[in-house]
Amino acid sequence: MMSKAAEIDIASVSKVYGATTAVHAISLKIPAGSYCCFLGPSGCGKTSTLRMIAGHESISTGDIRLGNTVVTDFPPAKRGTAMMFQSYALFPHLDLIDNVAFSLKMKGVGKDERRAKALEMLKLMQMEAYASRRPAQLSGGQQQRVALARALITDPEALLLDEPLSALDPFLKIRMRAELKKLQKTLGITFVHVTHSQEEAMALADMIVVMNEGKIEQAAAPRQLFERPATAFVARFMGDHNVLSGRVVSAEGGVITLKVPEGQTFSVRGEGRKVGDPVDIGIRTDRVRLERPAEKTLGFHGVVSNIEYRGASVKITAVGAGSDDFTVIASDGDYFAKPVSIGDAVSLSWTLEDAVLLGRP
The missing domain is CATH 3.40.50.300 (P-loop containing nucleotide triphosphate hydrolases)
Structure with a gap:
């Protein structure tokens, strides 16, 4: 037409x-x-x-x-x-x-x-x-x-x-x-x-x-x-990435390591940041696992603050590493095989590839 x-x-x-x-x-x-x-x-x-x-x-x-x-x-x-x-x-x-x-x-x-x-x-x-x-x-x-x-x-x-x-x-x-x-x-x-x-x-x-x-x-x-959300705002607003913020403690070999105010350290692939710079990283909510960080994974211990059942998936929110709403999207099968409750202490983990370096506007 x-x-x-x-x-x-x-x-x-x-x-x-x-x-x-x-x-x-x-x-x-x-x-x-x-x-x-x-x-x-x-x-x-x-x-x-x-x-x-x-x-x-x-x-x-x-x-x-x-x-x-x-x-x-x-x-x-x-x-x-x-x-x-x-x-x-x-x-x-x-x-x-x-x-x-x-x-x-x-x-x-x-x-x-x-x-x-x-x-x-x-x-x-x-x-x-x-x-x-x-x-x-x-x-x-x-x-x-x-x-x-x-x-x-x-x-x-x-x-x-x-x-x-x-x-x-x-x-x-x-x-x-x-x-x-x-x-x-x-x-x-x-x-x-x-x-x-x-x-x-x-x-x-x-x-x-x-x-x-x-x-x-x-x-x-x-x-x-x-x-690849460009900034912490986009990552948060789109709702599919968690955001952790801290300062760079090392940057070498294409990997940047940051320390959050609570003391934990996390790594992300990327360039162009120097020690002491403020930095935000995004972690895909559907790539986070409710399990202890193993040798090749990153993570922290948190406390479950909310659980929402969504049918095919379950949304679990935890507090820790300076985040009030660190989110995990688990499949219903994975969640009900090992369910958690509000107030439980949990381990959260992800791989280096699941994190993205966010820019600053």
């Missing part, structure tokens, strides 16, 4: 509100035709960035380019982008066809032409059977499909989605994730999606941009983010 897609180039873009800087001179290229998720906690600058791409928020410094065009000073309607808002913002008094056709009406497109195009978009969303209904007669998932149809009717080069799934129940969220991914592949246009859900970003994106306090901590494919 539609195939035009634009690369989005964000060049040293900042957003300042009075004395507060919401976005600090970020630079990023979003490849044409990709699914990009901006991920981070509330107030990290991700929605401000999306709104600056859309033109709903002015840019304090820097430029945004869509394809070959600098769109920094363009109004939203002239940018070749379309935005789908969190609230869906449908008109309650209009039927679905008129809701979807609204932007074409504003552009002066004739009634028959715009209604035919709106029906085509509703068909794409499998909503043509509801064309004469009003938004109040629809479920949340159906309203979302109408909002998507309305955003896509202008043939945008990029679709911008602000937390589009946050209002849906968990089962519908998973279904709509699959639909969004399929839609993006069908249309071939660039999708930029803001979310605070790590699971949502991992499931949807070709590229995830993790933001924190108005800066980009890491922009990478989901697998790279999972395997």
